[in-house]
Amino acid sequence: MSPLTRWRARAARTRLRAPLVWLRHLGLDSTDVFLASFPRSGNTMLRFMLGEALSGVPSNFDQIQRMVPEIGVQVHAYPLLPGGGRLIKTHEPYRREYMRAIYIVRDVRDVMLSSFARETALDVVHIRTLADYVRPFMQGKMTRFGPWQKHVEGWMNSPAAKSGDLMVVRFEEMRRDPEGSVARCLEFLGKKVDASVIRTAVHNNSLEKMRAKEDRATTLPKSPGEEGRWVGKGAIQGWRQKLTEQQLEVVDEFAGDMLARLDYPRWAGGGLAPHADKESAVLK
16 A cells, blocks of 8 residues: 555544545435445445446446445446435445435444454554454544444434334345345335346355456555455454454443344353344344
8 A cells, every 4th residue: 555545544534534524425315325334344245236236237346436336426426226316335424414225234343353454454553453453443443434333323323214214234144145135125225126137246246256356456456465455255253263252341341232232142241142143133
């Protein structure tokens, strides 16, 4: 990563980004729908699958911004949704402009491990050990989007959620049943798509094919090493082998209640508390 890119990544964690965030949200329309998540939660994979299923055009990193753009570059995006709406990717905390959205949630412990691996590989954080990273990450100091638990809470308690205009998708469910997850998202978006189109979109955007697309991309900045890739390993419960009891206690201190609300196992009293481990998130 170049020194300029590294500086930009670090500056994005400061108040310097506030005016930029405001500018990125200009020009939105009531027909737009948002594909939202905390970073490293599987947004890119679902973005590619939905983009291909909606447009019929194979997704790749060089043209995805025209199909499912990131917030701020939506002006030239194709209107793929009913009423001329656009599907727009965002990692921002909930904002009043987000009237309808699909929100992807992933176990914070896997999110944290993925973030630590990528950010240390890119040399955009000063912390070099996982032991020193856990608490500041849970406090929201290692990302420009705040603490994971507040990000999730903001979306799940949002006006969109209360009005039935928020669909919650668990990353783990999407990995187990990608076709079913995509089909449910398309139904939420009001788009009727043939099952064969969904099957093809899922097949063309498997984890392995996504990583191959990353390698072939001409407009995507190349990341050093395996851990710095845009497309991660997609691990589910990889935290069980990597986090210590002390680290799990820190996670539970900050996010235990939210993990329980989402039916993820939480660390309590030196072990994993009983949980339902349901296939999809339930708003309680």
